[in-house]
Amino acid sequence: MVDRLLLDVDDGRTTLSAGEPAAFACPPGPPDLQWYLEDYRRVPYGVGAARGAEAAAGLAEWGEALFAAVFTTDDRRAAYEAARAAEGPVELVVRGRDDDVPWELLRDPERGRYLALDQVAVVRATPGTDPGEPLPVPGERLRVLSVLSRGDHPIVARPLLDRLGGDVDLVVLRPPTVARLREVVAGFHVVHFDGGGLPGPAGEVAEALRAGDVPLVVANACPPETAAALAETAGSVVALPYRLDAAAAADFLACLYGRLIAGDTVTAAVTAGRERLAERPDRPSLRGPLRLDDWLVPVHHLRRDARFPELLDPKGDPATARETFVGRDDLFHDLEEHLHHRRAALLHGPPGIGKTDLAEAFGRWWARTGGADPGGVVRHTASGPDGVVAALGLPHLGAEFARADRDRRRDLVRRLLGERRLLLILDGLDTLDDDGPAALRDLVADVAGSARGAVLITSRTPETRLGDLPRIEVAGLNAEDAVGHADRLLASVPGAPPRRQRWLFSDLMAALAGHPLAMRLTLPRLADTEPEELLDALRHRGLGRDLLGAGVHHALTYLSADERRRLGAAALFPGVVITDVLAVLSRFWSAPESFRGLGPAAWRAELDRAVATGLLTRVRVSTETAHGLGTGPAMAMALGMYAIHPALRPHLIEEWRAAGQRTFDQEYATTRFALLEATAEFAERLHRQLGEGDAELADRVLRVQYDSLAGVFGSALDARQWRTAQRIAAVLTARWSDDLDEEGREWTARGRRALEFAGGIAPALDGPAGELWFSLVAGDAERHLATGRLAEAGGAYRDLLAALPQRPAGAQLAAVQHQLGRVAEEREDWDEAEEWYRTSLATGEEIDYRPVTAGSRHGLGRVAFERGRLDEADRWFRRSLDANGRLGDRRMTRATCRQLVRVAVARGDAEAALDWLVRCVAPAGPGEIGDRWREITGEPLPPLVRDLVAEEGG
Numbered sequence: 001m002v003d004r005l006l007l008d009v010d011d012g013r014t015t016l017s018a019g020e021p022a023a024f025a026c027p028p029g030p031p032d033l034q035w036y037l038e039d040y041r042r043v044p045y046g047v048g049a050a051r052g053a054e055a056a057a058g059l060a061e062w063g064e065a066l067f068a069a070v071f072t073t074d075d076r077r078a079a080y081e082a083a084r085a086a087e088g089p090v091e092l093v094v095r096g097r098d099d100d101v102p103w104e105l106l107r108d109p110e111r112g113r114y115l116a117l118d119q120v121a122v123v124r125a126t127p128g129t130d131p132g133e134p135l136p137v138p139g140e141r142l143r144v145l146s147v148l149s150r151g152d153h154p155i156v157a158r159p160l161l162d163r164l165g166g167d168v169d170l171v172v173l174r175p176p177t178v179a180r181l182r183e184v185v186a187g188f189h190v191v192h193f194d195g196g197g198l199p200g201p202a203g204e205v206a207e208a209l210r211a212g213d214v215p216l217v218v219a220n221a222c223p224p225e226t227a228a229a230l231a232e233t234a235g236s237v238v239a240l241p242y243r244l245d246a247a248a249a250a251d252f253l254a255c256l257y258g259r260l261i262a263g264d265t266v267t268a269a270v271t272a273g274r275e276r277l278a279e280r281p282d283r284p285s286l287r288g289p290l291r292l293d294d295w296l297v298p299v300h301h302l303r304r305d306a307r308f309p310e311l312l313d314p315k316g317d318p319a320t321a322r323e324t325f326v327g328r329d330d331l332f333h334d335l336e337e338h339l340h341h342r343r344a345a346l347l348h349g350p351p352g353i354g355k356t357d358l359a360e361a362f363g364r365w366w367a368r369t370g371g372a373d374p375g376g377v378v379r380h381t382a383s384g385p386d387g388v389v390a391a392l393g394l395p396h397l398g399a400e401f402a403r404a405d406r407d408r409r410r411d412l413v414r415r416l417l418g419e420r421r422l423l424l425i426l427d428g429l430d431t432l433d434d435d436g437p438a439a440l441r442d443l444v445a446d447v448a449g450s451a452r453g454a455v456l457i458t459s460r461t462p463e464t465r466l467g468d469l470p471r472i473e474v475a476g477l478n479a480e481d482a483v484g485h486a487d488r489l490l491a492s493v494p495g496a497p498p499r500r501q502r503w504l505f506s507d508l509m510a511a512l513a514g515h516p517l518a519m520r521l522t523l524p525r526l527a528d529t530e531p532e533e534l535l536d537a538l539r540h541r542g543l544g545r546d547l548l549g550a551g552v553h554h555a556l557t558y559l560s561a562d563e564r565r566r567l568g569a570a571a572l573f574p575g576v577v578i579t580d581v582l583a584v585l586s587r588f589w590s591a592p593e594s595f596r597g598l599g600p601a602a603w604r605a606e607l608d609r610a611v612a613t614g615l616l617t618r619v620r621v622s623t624e625t626a627h628g629l630g631t632g633p634a635m636a637m638a639l640g641m642y643a644i645h646p647a648l649r650p651h652l653i654e655e656w657r658a659a660g661q662r663t664f665d666q667e668y669a670t671t672r673f674a675l676l677e678a679t680a681e682f683a684e685r686l687h688r689q690l691g692e693g694d695a696e697l698a699d700r701v702l703r704v705q706y707d708s709l710a711g712v713f714g715s716a717l718d719a720r721q722w723r724t725a726q727r728i729a730a731v732l733t734a735r736w737s738d739d740l741d742e743e744g745r746e747w748t749a750r751g752r753r754a755l756e757f758a759g760g761i762a763p764a765l766d767g768p769a770g771e772l773w774f775s776l777v778a779g780d781a782e783r784h785l786a787t788g789r790l791a792e793a794g795g796a797y798r799d800l801l802a803a804l805p806q807r808p809a810g811a812q813l814a815a816v817q818h819q820l821g822r823v824a825e826e827r828e829d830w831d832e833a834e835e836w837y838r839t840s841l842a843t844g845e846e847i848d849y850r851p852v853t854a855g856s857r858h859g860l861g862r863v864a865f866e867r868g869r870l871d872e873a874d875r876w877f878r879r880s881l882d883a884n885g886r887l888g889d890r891r892m893t894r895a896t897c898r899q900l901v902r903v904a905v906a907r908g909d910a911e912a913a914l915d916w917l918v919r920c921v922a923p924a925g926p927g928e929i930g931d932r933w934r935e936i937t938g939e940p941l942p943p944l945v946r947d948l949v950a951e952e953g954g
Helices: 033-038 046-070 074-085 157-164 178-184 202-212 224-231 246-262 266-279 329-341 355-368 385-397 399-403 406-419 436-448 479-490 496-500 504-512 516-527 531-540 547-556 561-570 579-585 600-613 632-639 646-659 664-692 695-718 722-736 741-755 768-786 790-803 811-826 830-847 850-866 870-887 890-907 910-921 926-937 943-951
Strands: 003-010 013-016 090-096 120-125 142-149 168-172 190-195 216-220 236-240 299-302 344-348 377-381 423-427 454-459 471-473 641-643
Touching (some): 120 266, 190 202, 216 224, 224 299, 246 266, 266 299, 329 454, 344 355, 355 423, 385 399, 385 406, 385 423, 399 406, 406 436, 423 436, 479 516, 504 516, 547 646, 579 664, 632 664, 695 722, 741 768, 768 811, 790 811, 811 850
Parallel strands (some): 003 090, 120 299, 142 190, 190 216, 216 236
Antiparallel strands (some): 003 013, 236 299
């Protein structure tokens, strides 16, 4: 039972719980309260620090004065003490229109504590409100509707999502309008007006809430009069009239929602959330963590209390991944607006400003808040139209898309964009050649014009060739976001806290202008460097003209000349830096002298020093596999990878040039050549691990290293280093045959352009160029066939056939002829299939190439079976089985057994079918025959065989 004290405030008088009225002389408001809560963190030095400390100290004094003004008589004091002495919760309900008084600051001088933090809930209500008993609200899941509006307050829903995990259903209202709110509000337990306040006039919003009978409203940037208007239709309104740090507000709401799920009333949950703020008072500031008594910011306006007895116990499900990107709320608002209304946006800005991080973070937000279907955010590094279409189509349409031709693929993707909510993120459009953006214009227009799709593009330039798209310039972080970024960068830098206390740190932050990458390079040096020294270093390099270059230059001053050269070599990797490749490079006689003799451990030590300067970051790969911790070469490969921001590469190369001006050109050329050969050697080792070693861990490593390996492969093609390119291509094929089919097609096309003569004439197959050409085209043909692109597969195999010498016959010729039979069989062109199989069989028998001999006999058996010539099929399958036995090919043997079982079933010969099953599959006992039959054929046991098994006691 709640002990409730009702304090009525009206026209200079107060009445406590139907007692006698008394005069009320409210003390003058707390000095500097708004400045203390909203601006103190921005100016925590000098006069600001003294002013903030004075304001904080004055809160307690003012709260005690307010307490004395309310509890003026012995009767009131006795009523207060009696309520506190009871065992139940205590509420002080302040009913009146004088909402400018911060009643939450009431402080008991004898107990030396604020009432709101001492087990007394302080709530506000309009005159005459009778809160009564809490009403039960149905629902098994707490449902929260977030309504975003622009303003000076942060978007709390972003950090809140991580804290909620899977316990709360949070949906973002799109578009954030009063009309849309009226349509969807029913069924939500909480409506949170996030960001800058309400989406319309308070009266209209209140009427929209009335239709949904909302138990709880949370409102940012909500002055008292607005909160009172909302409280006329909502059960409770928790207003945040002052600006609250986003992380602190998220902690408050996460605690509040958690207590609601645990069974508390709204009033008790607000009190618990307020206590959470008081327990964790440190807020980000230029000086580092700053204590702030902002627990008083939430103001609870009560019309009727509520509890949610049917809510399920928290599952404690963590969010899928902890969001590390914070800030940029202004750009999030821009993206929300443009992607909803225009279905497209382009982010542009200088290198290292954070475009890619912003796009990826928004994609995660869009997916988690209902903007896209599950799996509907597709991130793709900018490429030609065909690659972009494949990135959209393959994951969602699978085999149907893979088999389609180019025009059909575009049609399928247009249909997909009309049916599913997808967001395509095209990253790095500026990396394409001059014609790239123009070629993508129609595709981008298709996505933007679709019913449910949207596209988000990043580029260093505005890319006017894409047409009339909304363009958003990404500049430096604003002051508050920059402070948050500095907090993360300096969290583990031991020498930084005392240096942040100096006002010169604010000058350093202003000089860095919120440039995220420049901050990453510069601020960690506060471990052992004073702010003025860092400022001088930046200014020496021409501050404002090349901020990023200045940061790189200063970071490199902590490395020796040889270390700068070696770091420049690391910048040559197109993707992650691979220490094993650098170690191989160091063994080559052609490597620069400063590189020679460094093994993997030495290179890791070198790159770790670069990590300490902020120039690189470590790339970590899980080494846990299905069989335990990874071991052997694959384990070593997983431990030596580093990431380098693309914007840093040209700066590092330039600093390499500066470190060795006389020898740079030669060093650069020999290092690039050595990198090709070293990557090829490493690729061969990784390929062996995929086939013979720890395949699971090796595949994980390949996925991380793919961009680097593919980039070096492209460099080898450009340099006409055909043997090197082929050694690298062998491992890339593992990805092309897995989930990068379209990329494999593009690389094959690029390889053919580099290798073929005018008119598409293949190079001689007995040289390095021909060997590479054959392997690329053959791999492409296999992927076409595997995905059902039969026309493309047939064309590729015919290209191979035309390039092969017909005499003397060889294994490659026999294999290509056999594959042409497979293509014809898949087309159900039985005459052509039989002709090709007989041709490949003759070639295989001529050269005694048993794999093709066995396979072609098997193919002829399948063709005969499909034509209904069962005796002929039986003969071919038996001959294939005989060849398989000599080869020891268990996979082909099982396939042939399955075909012989099918032949026997088609003949109605159950005994022969069972005999083939037992002979070729060898089940442990009759009882396993049905399981093994289904395992091999994918079908249930036929009645004929089932009856025979039953007769034999199976």
